[in-house]
Amino acid sequence: MRGIRIGSAFGIPIKLDITFLLILPLFAWLIGNDIAQLTGIVNDVFGSAIVADPLTTGSTQWILGAATAIGLFICVLLHEFGHSLVAMYYGYTIDSITLWLFGGVASFTEMPERWQESLIIAVAGPIVSVGIGVIAYIGFMTVPLPGSLEPAKFVIGYLALTNVLLAVFNMLPGFPLDGGRVLRALLARTRSHARATQIAAEVGKVFAFLLGIVGLFANLFLVALAFFIYIGASSEAQQTVMKAAFDGVTVGDIMTERSDLDVVEQNVSVATLLERMFTERHTGYPVVDNGGLVGVVTLDDARSVEEVEREAYRVSDVMTPDVTTINPDADAMDAMQRMQENDIGRLPVIENTELVGLISRSDLMTALNIIKSRGSQTALTERSSTSLPNAR
Secondary structure, three states, X not given: OOOEEEEEEOXXXXXXXXXXXXXXXXXXXXXXXXXXXXHHHHHHHHOOOOOOHHHHOXXXXXXXXXXXXXXHHHHHHHHHHHHHHHHHHOOOOEEXXXXXXXXXXXXXXXXXXXXXXXXXXXXXXXXXXXXXXXXXXXXHHHOOOOOOOHHHHHHHHHHHHHXXXXXXXXXXXXXXXXXXXXXXXXXXXXXXXXXXXXXXXXXXXXXXXXXXXXXXXXXXXXXXXXXXXXXXXXXXXXXXXXHHHOOOOEHXXXXXXXXXXXXXXXXXXXXXXXXXXXXXXXXEEEEEEOOEEEEEEEHHHHHOOOHHHOOOOEHHHHOEOOXXXXXXXXXXXXXXXXXXXXXXXXEEEEEOOEEEEEEEHHHHHHHHHHHHHHXXXXXXXXXXXXXXXXXX
């Protein structure tokens, strides 16, 4: 997940997504606008006697709303550090922790597949939230009443309550919530990681559907959260299935060989390039000069030139010279991840500085379909004698 980096801790970059900058003021306003009712809830749960009236006078309620919202997201950040630090203990790398619309996300370079590690990493976050809730409750009970510390007592009490609720909600079986990951870990004791993920994802989709129904009658925020859970479950299940299917498959097994690859010289006019794209039904080409790769040109690049100027412009004028490439010995799944990270549809394959082929999303999806339908990877050995469609 992309975001604005604001710092780091334990070597983990901390980022803010643009949606966080929108949701934080909204949360502050909602809490500040509802201070009286929330004070009553805190009093009922903890048996306290915080007087609400002083908390709603002047700007106090909005200051409390802002302080409470910031405190809540700091607790969410600590929750994600719970997952991350345990994962680092097991040797996994954490790309970043990002605060966004629905809380926080810890991005792992590689997801753990051993069920014991997955289980412990999944429960670490809720344990941290419960721990914060307990500490906040102890602090809440030590703050005297009545007095000038009543605003602080409200904030501490609210955070004590919400952290426990956060832990409880996260432990519901709505994969990819923590509870869904716990379910997957338990299922993986007797099943493959991919199959356990598929089952947990289906349970997560059902949970998301039910949560969405409840949200329609209670809170539209829950509908948005349900949508996120459904999409997240589908996406991670697909990624896991692809990783299992591509186990042992390299880029060289799937790529279009150099001898079958259509390329374009950098001194060709943009008008000629567009004619080739129309004739050959390709939307992108590696650009070469004396046989060496110098860039990539796409249909969008060619369209950026006005029609009357296309004869005058060369491919070298519109191509992308900084090309993301991959080695033929790299895993096929690495190619997919690199395409997703760079938002591109194809990768030139380079070996010893020479262009040896090209791999596209279409190549990967065709290979995946073959593997899934044939039930093995033997079909890939027939790649040289079978023509597979490409989107170059």
